[in-house]
Amino acid sequence: MTKLKIGVIGCGSIATHRHLPEYAQNKEVEIVAVCDVVEKRAQAAATTFGGTAYTDYKQLLADSDADAVSVCLPNYLHAPVSIAALEAGKHVLCEKPMATSREEADQMIQAAEKAGKKLMIGHNQRFVASHQKAKELIANGELGRIYSFRTAFGHGGPEGWSVDGASSWFFKKDEAFIGALGDLGVHKADLIRYILGEEVKEVSAFVESNAKQNSNVDDNAVCLLRTESGIIGTLVASWAYVSAEDNSTVIYGEKGVLRLVDDPTYSLIAQYKDGSTVNYELGQIQSNDEGGQSNTGVIDHFVESILNNEVPLIDGKQGKRSLEVILAALESHQEKKNIQL
Structure with a gap:
């Protein structure tokens, strides 16, 4: 069976503690690309979890064959990078808060609808x-x-x-x-x-x-x-x-x-x-802290929503x-x- 190809943009703590390990645990997924402006972080993530390391998210969107990406960046970058990924034909899982304004949130929702792609916001407490x-x-x-x-x-x-x-x-x-x-x-x-x-x-x-x-x-x-x-x-x-x-x-x-x-x-x-x-x-x-549950459920739900073509539990409208x-x-x-x- 063909696996869902995943890219992760931003290799800080939320990516290395949650997104990347949970993608790696999911049997439906192959991590094909990781990106961070700090090259050694991107390289370290690629070494641990696989995929090609990038320092420019635009290059990742253009060159990788990722079907979907996680956006794990500082809050002010959530909307522009998510929109760019959606416009590039990728499904997007964006960390919270989804945007810095209602206007940005609306632009993200519209980009997802126009592209016909999933937009999910990483609110793990629902799981x-x-x-x-x-x-x-x-x-x-x-x-x-x-x-x-x-x-x-x-x-x-x-x-x-x-x-x-x-x-x-x-x-x-x-x-x-x-x-x-x-x-x-x-x-x-x-x-x-x-x-x-x-x-x-x-x-x-x-x-x-x-x-x-x-x-x-x-x-x-x-x-x-x-x-x-x-x-x-x-x-x-x-x-x-x-x-x-x-x-x-x-x-x-x-x-x-x-x-x-x-x-x-x-x-x-x-x-x-x-x-x-x-x-x-x-x-x-x-x-x-150590000892929390090992899997947030967020990644698995995102992957399922893509594979089953279902609306994610926390789509852009819920995130907004x-x-x-x-x-x-x-x-x-x-x-x-x-x-x-």
Whole structure:
């Protein structure tokens, strides 16, 4: 059987820890090209995972026979490189946040539609087993009416994760555009939309840059969200959780409470109004620390969507809606008012 030929553009941490290993594990895939402006990174990736090493993504798009590419670059390059790849006839898996504006997101969606190619955004939280189970329980009415939620994603910051450490693009506004909100908050915006099965309609936020030196982007944000049916809750994104990562979500309903990734043993705990509790051992969420789940599910889903000609779970339109929540949070902080979506 002919394998799907894959190129990976950007060979930093997200590519070498997630995209490349997961492509390598997928039996339907052959890695044919890797690219990074730092030649030794591209060469190292090619040595480990195979494929031809490039330092110019335009050359990769023109010369390689890749069917699809992962775009693993600084945020400001997501839209232009994704659009170039789509126009070159490649399917695209783009890291989050998908773009730096609604306009860029729209251009990406339009490029995918015009090319007749898949565009998927790398929101891995939808593939976590406990999150999928929570969505199922809520959809089945197990919690009755949903009243409220709180969701958080915080860790010590990208300097412990990024290939460039404290000098990473993550801290530079002209390259990152947005800090913890774009790195972590957009994941939780996407997760809440997915689990509750409805859109966020109103956002208010406090956003600070108080935890990192040599940085000009946000590193702490607390957001208030209201959904279309009137569910209200908080979303927190932070690079200031210095001792341990928090990736938890709690959903409060009429008949009970769901605690997601809020316990070291049970990734989902359902506590019901009648006093009963159900503990689910569904595997832990992928973490930047060792010991997280080994496969995010993102790559496998992207490959399946291409091979089966199906719309990816997080296509461009879904990615844009999650981005809009974060853009609204920034706007709320700047304008000192609630923002309607």
